[in-house]
Amino acid sequence: MKDGPEYGFDTLQIHAGARPDPATGARQTPIYQTTAYVFRDADHAAALFNLQEVGYIYSRLTNPTVAALQERVATLEGGVGAVCCSSGHAAQIMALFPLMGPGKNIVASTRLYGGTVTQFSQTIKRFGWSCTFVDFDDLDAVKAAIDDDTRAVFCESIANPGGYITDLDAxxxxxxxxxxxxxxxxxxATPYLCRPIEHGATLVVHSLTKYLTGNGTVTGGVVVDSGKFDWTASDKFPSMSEPEPAYHGLKFAETFGPLAFTFHSIAVGLRDLGMTLNPQAAHYTLMGIETLSLRMQKHVENAMEVASWLEGHAAVEKVTYAGLPSSPYNDRVAKICPKGAGALFTIALKGGYDACVKFVDSLEIFSHVANLGDTRSLVIHSASTTHRQLTREQQEAAGAAPNVVRISIGIEDPEDLKADLDRALNAVM
Incomplete structure (x- = not known):
């Protein structure tokens, strides 16, 4: 889009990053299914490889379809740039990669997706990194966990699985x-419900697989750069502030300013880690984002109606949806997620583990899958699946105890969803 007025979210979700194809005039962003790009001449090629000119070299690094998606997500999040990659898990590693080094650590919330807890507690040890998990409601504990080797603080805006909302400003x-x-x-949350950069976030990560694509067709991830962090304020981030040997001593922060992290993630991260998003997946996500606000409005509306109904069901012990007045995190909705508390929450069943298993097996409209953020309503018993690798204590801290079922509310008719849930809940009573 051309520089001009500040467009609204509904306009940007369709037009940001999208321009008519210069070769054909195609209005929808084409799928540029190509590995490499022809250089104008030898000098052009050298300039691209020296990071003296921006352009396309090889699709592991940059691709026009993926670039359109990067610009769109960055615009919606209020960032200066973004880097897409192959999955949400890849995005987390991509976010940490320029910041970390052997012996360094991160401080992370205990309320995280189970796969993230495993990635941070186990897998990153192989890089010589470590993670300290803290209850982010205990701000003094968060402060105490930070030491001289800490290089980042990590949390979720709306935590998976319980729908807990983090006080991002604090x-x-x-x-x-x-x-x-x-x-x-x-x-x-998606940028429609929450824009973390406005609450002080430096980087924002997404699993594109979920609400942004919205239809359960592809996997993808993205890291959005706020452009607001001073990487030269200390000696903690040499990848940004010190000379880069692979580019003849170029200093990313000095050369690229607010876009330092974005350029480093492409020129070094994608170059060497190779966590590339394919152009067809980018195309599906671009199309999904075009209806993001419409879908999220319906997701939130349905979630509020279904969660309120579930709270009064005889088989249900507890509902964790932050949109409910009974939630201890309800007061954070207006500040962090003013358009709604999302569509992800858990229910605790009075019958315990066995009741949860029977419940998920008795549903018809709800699909029992390891995913969320689909137009379809989804359900999973986290303790026996996504959080299975965690200890009992870790499961409970993450909001995924054995008697808990995670529910991702879709955009179907809410009366049909309640009827399906009612049948399954009555089956376990």
Whole structure:
């Protein structure tokens, strides 16, 4: 889009990053299914490889379809740039990669997706990194967990699976006072419900697989760069502030300013880690984002109606939806997610583990899958699936105890959803 007025979200979700194809005039962004790109001449090629000119070299690094998606997500999040990659998990590694080094650590919320807990507690150890998990409601504990080797603070805006809403402003202040970037996973909220950069986040990550694509067809991830962090304020981030040997001593922060993280993630991260998003997946996500606001409005409306109804069901012990007045996090909705508390929450069943298993097996409209954020309503018993690798204590801290079922509310008729849930819940009573 051309520079001009500040467009509204509904306009940007359709037009940001999208321009008529210069070769054909095609209005929808084409799928540029190509590996490489022809250089104008030898000098052009050298300039691209020296990072002296922006352009396309090889689709592991950059691709026009993926670039359109990067621009769209960055615009919706209020960032200066973004880097897409192959999955949400890849996005988390991509976000940490320029910041970390052997012996360094991150401080993360205990309320995270089970796969993220495993990635941070187990897998990153192989890089020589470590993670300290803290209850982010205990701000003093967050401060105490930060030490001289900490390089980032990590949380989710709306936590998976329980729908817990993080007080981003309070956490951002702690990170800022410590001179550290705050990384926020905004998958469950999307930029329609929450814009973490406005609350002090340095980087925002998404699993594109979920609400942004919205139809359960592809996997993808993205890291959005706020452009607001001073990478030269200390010696903690040499990848940004010190000379890069692979580019003849170029300093990313000095050369690219607010876009330093974005350029480093492409020129070094994608170059060497190779976590590339394919152009067809980018195309599906671009089309999905065109209806993001419409879908999220319906997701939230349905979630509020279904969660309120579930709260009064005889088989249900507890509902964790932050949109409910009974939620201890309801007061954060207006500040962090003013358009609604999302569509992800859990229910605890009075019958325990066995009741949860029978419940998910008795549903018809709800699909029992390891995914969320689909137009279809989804359900999963986290303790026996996505959070199975965690200890009992970790499961409970994450909101995925054995008697808990995660529910992702879709955009179907809410009366049909309640009827399906009612049949399954009565089956376990």
């Amino acid at each position: 956490v951002a202040k702690i990170a800022d006072d410590a001179g550290l970037p705050l990384i926020v996973d905004n998958t469950s």
